[in-house]
Amino acid sequence: MQEPTDIPSFAATQLTLLDAELKAELSETNALLSSHTPTALARAGLAILNLNVSSIRTGLGGKTVVELGLDPAVVTKGDKADIPEHGIRVGDIVALQDQPAGSAKKTEKRELAIKGVEGVVLRVKREAIEIILDKEDADVPSAGKLWLVKLANDVTYKRMNQTMSRLQKLEDREYTPFMRVLFGQDSPSPLPSDLNDPSHPLHKLEWNDPSLNHSQKEAVKFALASREIALIHGPPGTGKTHTLIELILQLLKQKLRLLVCGPSNISVDNIVERLAAHKVPMIRLGHPARLLPSVLNHSLDVLTKTSDAAALVQDVRKEMDDKQSSIRKTRNARERRQIYADLKELRKEYREREKGCVDNLVQGSKVVLATLHGAGGFHVKGQEFDVVIVDEASQALEAQCWVPLLWVKASKLVLAGDHLQLPPTIKSLNSKQTKPSQKNKKDAKVSNGEDSRAETPVKPAASSTTLETTLFDRLLALHGPSIKRMLTTQYRMHEAIMRFPSNELYESKLIAADFVKDRLLKDMPYEVEDTDDTREPIVFFDTQGGDFAEKTEEEEIKKGGKGMSLGDSKSNEAEAALVTMHVNNLAKAGVKAEDIAVVTPYNAQVRGTAMHDIVFA
Numbered sequence: 001m002q003e004p005t006d007i008p009s010f011a012a013t014q015l016t017l018l019d020a021e022l023k024a025e026l027s028e029t030n031a032l033l034s035s036h037t038p039t040a041l042a043r044a045g046l047a048i049l050n051l052n053v054s055s056i057r058t059g060l061g062g063k064t065v066v067e068l069g070l071d072p073a074v075v076t077k078g079d080k081a082d083i084p085e086h087g088i089r090v091g092d093i094v095a096l097q098d099q100p101a102g103s104a105k106k107t108e109k110r111e112l113a114i115k116g117v118e119g120v121v122l123r124v125k126r127e128a129i130e131i132i133l134d135k136e137d138a139d140v141p142s143a144g145k146l147w148l149v150k151l152a153n154d155v156t157y158k159r160m161n162q163t164m165s166r167l168q169k170l171e172d173r174e175y176t177p178f179m180r181v182l183f184g185q186d187s188p189s190p191l192p193s194d195l196n197d198p199s200h201p202l203h204k205l206e207w208n209d210p211s212l213n214h215s216q217k218e219a220v221k222f223a224l225a226s227r228e229i230a231l232i233h234g235p236p237g238t239g240k241t242h243t244l245i246e247l248i249l250q251l252l253k254q255k256l257r258l259l260v261c262g263p264s265n266i267s268v269d270n271i272v273e274r275l276a277a278h279k280v281p282m283i284r285l286g287h288p289a290r291l292l293p294s295v296l297n298h299s300l301d302v303l304t305k306t307s308d309a310a311a312l313v314q315d316v317r318k319e320m321d322d323k324q325s326s327i328r329k330t331r332n333a334r335e336r337r338q339i340y341a342d343l344k345e346l347r348k349e350y351r352e353r354e355k356g357c358v359d360n361l362v363q364g365s366k367v368v369l370a371t372l373h374g375a376g377g378f379h380v381k382g383q384e385f386d387v388v389i390v391d392e393a394s395q396a397l398e399a400q401c402w403v404p405l406l407w408v409k410a411s412k413l414v415l416a417g418d419h420l421q422l423p424p425t426i427k428s429l430n431s432k433q434t435k436p437s438q439k440n441k442k443d444a445k446v447s448n449g450e451d452s453r454a455e456t457p458v459k460p461a462a463s464s465t466t467l468e469t470t471l472f473d474r475l476l477a478l479h480g481p482s483i484k485r486m487l488t489t490q491y492r493m494h495e496a497i498m499r500f501p502s503n504e505l506y507e508s509k510l511i512a513a514d515f516v517k518d519r520l521l522k523d524m525p526y527e528v529e530d531t532d533d534t535r536e537p538i539v540f541f542d543t544q545g546g547d548f549a550e551k552t553e554e555e556e557i558k559k560g561g562k563g564m565s566l567g568d569s570k571s572n573e574a575e576a577a578l579v580t581m582h583v584n585n586l587a588k589a590g591v592k593a594e595d596i597a598v599v600t601p602y603n604a605q606v607r608g609t610a611m612h613d614i615v616f617a
């Protein structure tokens with residue numbers, strides 16, 4: 001086991017690593033923006049051209065929301081005004097700016113790429129896109145054609161940075177006993193000595209879900225009995241989230257207050273949906289635009305509108321909307337200035353009323369759910385929680401996990417994850433250990449987005465300080481396996497598919513649940529022929545030695561093809577054809593389209609494969 005960690009130097013190292021990571025991300029985006037024209041960026045899905053402002057209104061927090069649609073001049077009469085295909089998604093940070101004329105010089109176009117009003121994408125529809133502007137008094141370009149370009153997202157870095165800076169500055173006397181355990185300065189409290197006694201109350205729990213398997217029940221009991229930390233190790237499909245739901249219900253029975261987080265919105269929404277089935281009253285923090293429609297009823301935003309105090313907030317909102325539309329009608333500079341001043345006052349008023357309403361709701365809630373990033377927002381800052389629970393914890397940077405841990409008052413942490421799967425994606429090379437597999441590569445480079453996961457990841461040793469060392473890893477290295485319980489029955493894979501990961505990664509501990517262990521395509525509940533392809537749970541195609549040349553997407557674009565990444569995403573035409581043949585064989589045997597998934601780590605390969613024809617009966 002490892003030596004205790006010195007907290008200020010830990011925070012200082014994190015700050016350096018985060019800084020390098022942000023720089024890597026920014027320089028990647030800036031390089032893209034400065035070396036491509038708006039048209040090339042649009043073709044790559046990173047920009048949208050030929051937009052007009054169709055409306056401006058006031059959104060959550062009194063911020064300005066701009067709706068954009070396609071400029072009527074570029075829509076052929078009779079056609080639908082759908083925005084052409086693009087890769088800009090809700091939550092992306094974008095700049096909105098005047099579109100350079102087609103005749104503008106290339107350099108002029110490039111300069112424009114870094115100016116403009118910045119905002120966050122709120123909603124993406126076929127014929128419109130909505131942006132929330134960052135600056136309250138931003139002057140939206142209102143006439144002429146506009147274009148929108150995706151920028152690097154530094155918001156999450158700012159919050160991690162603030163968190164690590166605060167951690168670095170804390171004085172020794174400010175460390176809570178809980179924090180000392182998280183840094184190995186103290187050991188976790190031992191489990192109650194009578195825990196093995198069959199009469200211990202934990203062995204008489206009333207299970208909400210009696211179908212939980214033995215390892216899941218053990219994990220719940222362990223997490224309930226642990227005083228400071230409990231790690232739930234869930235290999236794929238072993239019911240990690242399923243187990244967390246039971247744990248949350250049990251903790252609520254004990255009248256404890258919980259903060260439940262995950263690294264992504266979808267990881268949090270997944271829990272909200274499952275808790276909702278148990279009718280648990282809860283509050284989901286986070287921007288409604290980023291939440292699944294099914295969880296909106298639990299979102300703070302919706303609850304704020306439906307509660308009693310909501311009417312007061314709505315009054316001010318209406319007044320602000322009226323002011324906003326009057327700005328667009330006046331060309332007089334002095335009048336505009338006055339309207340901006342009025343808006344500023346109204347915004348202040350709006351925020352105060354909204355805060356009152358929100359505080360009541362959040363403080364009264366026994367379960368608050370948010371992304372790790374969202375848990376650092378003002379809604380929960382300083383509030384007390386008995387337990388912080390983090391799902392998908394191995395997908396989060398450690399600095400991200402410290403957002404809830406440092407800004408709320410908590411004394412117990414439950415992490416659920418699988419430290420043996422891929423760590424979070426890192427772009428800065430200097431924050432990684434040299435990957436053995438990269439030493440032999442002539443042109444090793446880190447590609448962007450999803451594709452970087454295609455590179456063979458090598459787990460860094462937990463003792464080393466890299467961004468990829470997660471909190472889960474570090475705690476295990478500090479305190480050893482006694483702080484962890486592993487879920488061992490998986491409900492997803494045929495035994496033959498499971499065997500390799502189980503042997504290689506999970507010490508052969510995985511067990512396939514009865515209803516999946518010998519499940520084959522030929523035994524689907526509908527008619528599927530018994531063929532070579534439907535009889536085997538796992539089939540390998542050896543493509544080595546054949547004519548299976550790879551090409552990059554850039555080469556495709558140069559040849560006039562359509563790409564979506566401007567990067568070095570790779571594709572292999574012959575492999576795509578092989579996959580298509582296999583899928584066609586399955587389809588011929590009667591397997592339905594919704595039961596087939598084609599998975600590849602490269603964006604370009606996804607698109608390449610999708611262009612092939614597959615015939616279903």
Ligand SMILES: Nc1ncnc2c1ncn2[C@@H]1O[C@H](COP(=O)(O)OP(=O)(O)OP(=O)(O)O)[C@@H](O)[C@H]1O
Nearest residue numbers: 211212213234235236237238239240241242243491
């Ligand atoms: N005790 C159980 N009995 C039957 N089915 C179960 C049990 N526990 C989990 N499952 C099923 O196993 C599947 C995986 O569960 P869940 O999504 O909770 O797992 P996970 O470990 O969080 O998954 P992931 O691998 O995506 O992280 C689900 O379909 C769930 O219904």
